[in-house]
Amino acid sequence: MISMVGVSLHSLYWYWLTRWLGNMSSRTDAVIVLSTPMSETQAQVECAALGESLWYPSEEHLRQDSFLQYLTYEGMNGPYWIGGRQGPSCKDMTASGMMGLRHCPNLMPALCTQTAPLSNLTYADNSTKWQTQVSTGEQWITGFRDRNSFRFEGIRYAPQPERFTYSQVYNGTGNSTALRFGSQCVQAGEVGSEDCLFLNVWTPYLPASSKPSPKKLKPVMFWIHGGAFTGGTGADPTFDGGAIASRGDAVLVTINYRLTTLGFLALNDGVTKGNFGLADQITALKWVHEHIRDFGGDPTRITIFGQSAGAASVRALLASPKAMGLFAAAIPQSNLAGSNYATTYSQYYNISTEVALVANPILNATGCLDASSQVECLRGINPYFLANLTTVARFLVVDGTYLVTDELEVSGRGPAAHVPVLMGFMRDDGAAFIGYPLPSQNESAFLASQGFNVTSNVLTLDFPVPAGPNATLDVFNASAQVATDSEFRCLDEATAYSAIKHEVFPSVYFYEFNRSYQLSTYQPNAPVCDAPITPSHPLGDPSAEYFKCHSGELYYVFGSLLFNNLLPRDQLDIPMSQFTLDSWTAFARTYDPNPSLAYLSARGFTNTSAEVRRAGRWIPVSNSTEGLTLRLLQYPSVQESFGVYGPQSQCVALGFPLDYWESHF
CATH class of the missing domain: 3.40.50.1820 (Alpha/Beta hydrolase fold, catalytic domain)
Structure with a gap:
């Protein structure tokens, strides 16, 4: 066991994973950055203590733009000690790729190799x-x-x-x-x-x-x-x-x-x-x-x-x-x-x-x-x-201490943290919270059996059953929209609307996921939440229609598909995950889910930079009719109105209008 201080992993693992999936980069290098200035001899000792050696760029690395450009972006261009002594002189390299020779006693940061194995669902080496x-x-x-x-x-x-x-x-x-x-x-x-x-x-x-x-x-x-x-x-x-x-x-x-x-x-x-x-x-x-x-x-x-x-x-x-x-x-x-x-x-x-x-x-x-x-x-x-x-x-x-109001007060009537918020839901979130209708049940009877008190008139006008080849699935389809609107969409949109109108939060970015990869461990009403299997897509075809259900965004947010030993279903699952993770971490970094193009360039994240240019900026909610806007998260993603998959008339009919959090007491 060793103690590491002043080190960071600069890993190109993501490139390696996605080489065969359409990412323009095929680089596989990874380094550990020792940021404390030290002599080249001490750098060798410190790398050896990590079970590593001083890193030397491969021919592949020298042929390509340096992946170390992120260090330059971070203001840490170097130079750094690298491997390959030449007599009494030691080699160094800047993050921008300039190599040179320097007196070995000089004090500089260093680059060590990084050969630790990759962890996954079934393997982790913590020796x-x-x-x-x-x-x-x-x-x-x-x-x-x-x-x-x-x-x-x-x-x-x-x-x-x-x-x-x-x-x-x-x-x-x-x-x-x-x-x-x-x-x-x-x-x-x-x-x-x-x-x-x-x-x-x-x-x-x-x-x-x-x-x-x-x-x-x-x-x-x-x-x-x-x-x-x-x-x-x-x-x-x-x-x-x-x-x-x-x-x-x-x-x-x-x-x-x-x-x-x-x-x-x-x-x-x-x-x-x-x-x-x-x-x-x-x-x-x-x-x-x-x-x-x-x-x-x-x-x-x-x-x-x-x-x-x-x-x-x-x-x-x-x-x-x-x-x-x-x-x-x-x-x-x-x-x-x-x-x-x-x-x-x-x-x-x-x-x-x-x-x-x-x-x-x-x-x-x-x-x-x-x-x-x-x-x-x-x-x-x-x-x-x-x-x-x-x-x-x-x-x-x-309880009077941890919670002092019976709801989050988004109309300015009670305590609420004044922080930026990113929020949203899956297009068919509610499909996981109802059962599956019997062949004999119509929409009204099925929803009543699931505890929804919705009049037949409202169902006919606002949630009509589509005409498809599978009558039971058609009933489920319309009922899932009732459940999604009743339990997710309407009041989440109302939250965003009231919070911005009353300046409870300084900003709200809203989304609706219209692409999903259902968890292998959570399959409500299987197989409706899975992309349909076709001869050309044996793992499922995400471009076909299927229900985008509860929890279907999680692999994308965490970029954990491959960690969980799951394979992408098409050429867009990995870029979608990259874009989602990049948006979430951009929000954590800057409170804005639009990743900086300079950051993306420095990291070499070409898929996301292309998507940002194609889709345009994710626009926050504002206090106007035109400002009721969300990002439809699919690939490619688009900016849409709140009513993209359900107009506000449906929310009104269900008793959850846009001003719900303002009007009820």
């Missing part, structure tokens, strides 16, 4: 050769590097709290390992542990100093997983951060937080007020604020982002007085709001209502209803028994 230590607070934390990034898996951010109490930031001492993910939190199926408050860090840069220059620190992306507040983990391979760190030049943090009844139970005892899982997220944010600088991250540029229940968490953190000041921007993806199942993700119960609907059934099932102390009784119940009850706690509540 001693690739290990690295970071000093933070009074701890030394050991992680490892792979081809893409420095990886720290399973860092404790809070000690295990007593059940139904709030977590506190962990500031450990001595040595700890972060070589494998920590346990996920208790959830149904006897999965997980109550000792689960761990986070994971992927970073392209480790500072040489305990007080690094703020200009060198990277933006931080803080991911909150979804799972209905009852399941999930920050260690899900869908969220692997290698691509965000390497391609996006950002630090990714993913977290666990307490789930189900152990994370969200509230009682009428005046003490057990719920929101423990939400409080864990805030504790993790506090840990990141205190320590992420030592991992190369900028604590003043933290973007919180999450999907589904993770998006609901982001929304709640935007509303939470306890979270304000801990983050600089937010990305809620597919936030649920509106009717049926979606209601409670954006509108919060008071504790009395939660007790009546959830806590009392739990107390009855555990025999704790009449206990002298209900909370002490519940502390004695097996955690897996609690997680597997028919009724579990999974609701955010107005």
Whole structure:
């Protein structure tokens, strides 16, 4: 094991991955940059301590534009020590490709080879050769590097709290390992542990100093997983951060937080007020604020982002007085709001209502209803028994501390973090939250069976069943639009509209995904969310029509398709992922999802630069009819109105008009 300071990975792994997929570059080089000035002899020693040697450019590299031009873009043109001594002289090279000879005792930064293997879903080499230590607070934390990034898996951010109490930031001492993910939190199926408050860090840069220059620190992306507040983990391979760190030049943090009844139970005892899982997220944010600088991250540029229940968490953190000041921007993806199942993700119960609907059934099932102390009784119940009850706690509540209003106030009537927001949904998000109709059911009967109270007149006028060859699929098609509008589109658009109108957020960029790659682990109403298989597309043809369902954007956002051992279905899946990841990390870097063409040029990201030129700028929402605009994320992407796949008349008919958050109380 070795300790690395002042190093960054400058990896061209993405080029190597995409060489056969149409990217113009076929370069495979990767280097480690030692930024601290040192003699050439010391540089050899430092590279050897990493299990590497001084790097020397290949003939392929010399024939092409230097991939090191990003260092020039960052203001670090060099020169750098490289390999290939000539007698008493040592070789150096600038990031722009100029090579020369220099006296070996001179002090300069250096370039080391980078031969660490690539990690994927089934393989990661965390052996001693690739290990690295970071000093933070009074701890030394050991992680490892792979081809893409420095990886720290399973860092404790809070000690295990007593059940139904709030977590506190962990500031450990001595040595700890972060070589494998920590346990996920208790959830149904006897999965997980109550000792689960761990986070994971992927970073392209480790500072040489305990007080690094703020200009060198990277933006931080803080991911909150979804799972209905009852399941999930920050260690899900869908969220692997290698691509965000390497391609996006950002630090990714993913977290666990307490789930189900152990994370969200509230009682009428005046003490057990719920929101423990939400409080864990805030504790993790506090840990990141205190320590992420030592991992190369900028604590003043933290973007919180999450999907589904993770998006609901982001929304709640935007509303939470306890979270304000801990983050600089937010990305809620597919936030649920509106009717049926979606209601409670954006509108919060008071504790009395939660007790009546959830806590009392739990107390009855555990025999704790009449206990002298209900909370002490519940502390004695097996955690897996609690997680597997028919009724579990999974609701955010107005507890008076973490949440003080029953919704995020986007009309200026209550607390809301004044930060830039990027938000949106999948075109057919709601298709995952309904079943599949029986052949005998018409649209009205099927929606009624799914709990939607929509009149036949509204269905006929605003959600007519299309005429297709499969009558049952046609009913599902129209019903999925009702579900998407009722539970996602209408109130997410209303959120953007009101927040901009009342200047709650300084900017809102809105999107609708119209291309998806459904998770291999989540297949609602299979196979409707998958691109149809054809002779020419044995993995599915994304250019054909299919449902763009809940979670279908995640592989694109994280660039994790290949990490998960999945193959692109056509020539556009990888460029789409590149463009999406580049847009998300641009937002984390500048609070604008339009990547800088200069940045893209310096990185050699030709696919995204071509798409930016072709699609034009992603325009933020503004307070006018023409300003109700979103980016239709497909390939190529286009700027469209809010009504591209559903006019506002449909939202009005469902009871969720554009001014919903202003007009209801």
